Amino acid sequence: MDKRQAILEAAFTVFARRGYAQACVKEIAEEAGVAKPTVYNHLADKENLFRHAMEAAADAVRAENLAAVERMRDPGDDLRAALEDGACRMLQVCCSERARALRWLTYAQVAGFPDLIEAVQGRTSHGLADALADRLARLVLSGRLRPCEPALAAEQFLALLTGPLEARSRLGTRKVPAAEVREVAAAATDTFLRAYGAAAPEAG
Template sequence: MTEERMAEQDGPGPRKGTAEKRQALLRGARTVFGREGYARAGIDEIAAEAGVSTRTLYNHFGGKKNLFREVLMDSAAEVTAAHVALIERHLGKVTDIGEDIRALAREWMAGRAEHAPHMLLVRQIISEGPHLPADVIEEWQRTGPRAVTEAVRERFVELGAQGLLNVEESNSLEAARYFTLLTAGTVTVDTFFGVVPMPRAEVDARVESGVRVFLRLYATGNSA
């Protein structure tokens, strides 16, 4: 049995250490997991990237599974918080439904570069899904994608109550999903989650097209 497997299986959990070393480990692990994936990433490589010893890694996280969980949840929570702030900023007080939704979609896509390290992790989840711990994937979905979709859904329900969107509780989840798919989905898929570059003008054109379709589906009056 490898040292890594033994460390993951024994003891009640990882011991705590300094906050600085913990953050260094999270940053280093995010880099290595994003580059190598979960299965290929090695404890020695992660520790070296973080500038700490493997023993320090075990003391903090207990092993690779716990470390991957912490990295993914930390990254997902950070991106979710940024997206929720965008949603609140653009849809919290709407003056022009078409322009406010356009502004949200544009800023959402413009921020992709800022979240590039997280997107690397997401690509690894997609490619290595069968090899990843199922409970970790479920927790990531709850913390990340589902939380963002729920934030959009709640705002759409409010806008529906204000008479600005043809959205009510019964179709609000559908509307939130369509908004994401129409404004970000084709860019995400066609760039393979950022692997293949796409000119900014093309990204902007796809966002505009997606918003226009969404508004035709859900906006009241002529807001497209």
Template sequence: MGSEVSTRAGRTARGAVERRQAILDGAFTVFARRGYAQACVKEIAQEAGVAKPTVYNHLHDKESLYREAVEAAADRIGTRTLAVVEQLRETAAGTGPRAALTAVARGLLREFGAQEAVAVRQLASAQAAQFPDLAASVRERTALRVRSALADRLARLALDGHLSARDPELAAEHFLSLLTGSLEYHPAAAPETAADPAVDVFLRAYGN
């Protein structure tokens, strides 16, 4: 009997988690499509495949939906960009930096230019007056997170003699700025169009 009750409770908990995730995903989709002001909870419920009261059971109001949906998407973006940066571990094992840095640059540009990432940036900035801390939260979960991880990888490359980077965090900022600057001016360009020149410039400054 105890085992059956425990199993039933586990299924209920998993179901609640799945419904909450569906609501956050639906909310993000609707907010990205309509913006904060035009989005309504009824449409979010329809997008998530749940009843409108279920939305309020999990997240109490539209403001909570907005904040948590944007932050959840920012976390997904942060996780994907960290996975791209982790490719530099292979370089630290003994290969040259150019190929790995180029692969990372292309991967990061793909992530930065992805529809979800663009929507997160737009949603965080669009409601900056109403949610003054949301933009900072998104920045912490995405830009600052990837900068920290990249600085750690660049520090390892410098220790192994592949780079000359006395300040790995500054080097990471320069690398990312080369990528995001190109994305700002050429948002539709293929990743390699911006990535390859960015790596060339970076290695002229930091290569051995």
């Protein structure tokens, strides 16, 4: 890991632990194992450090989500199981400590960083929706899902996941148990396939 990446990861850890106002560059430098001037050499000031640390964390969450969606590329014979597995993995990413801290910091600092919500969501939610739409389009082309608009189907599938999750987590204030994550994934998959699953061929 290079120094800049180490600094950004350490910064996110400290910001998540302390909040933006209470975090100090000295503690971030200690967390990263570098000298304080090294932090300034790479990121200039605390505001710039915060922005880049948030973007790096959002990129990490996106990479984890894209890995979950990628598993849907070849669903095998059991489409329901593949979709449910991908849904469960996306929810696990959403429930991770990093993702929860990212959401908390984004909304806590919206007054001082009004463009932060768009920057974070552009790296996480939007990128995930595009990747999922691509996977669903391939399933439509192969006849595994009925003809539909993949972008809309992806949007609705994600809504089926995030809506119940937000309610169960009380908008991020409570960690959702693994059993509940699986329950949400199963229910979302069932509802999605009822709407978009390809009709079984009629017996002739």
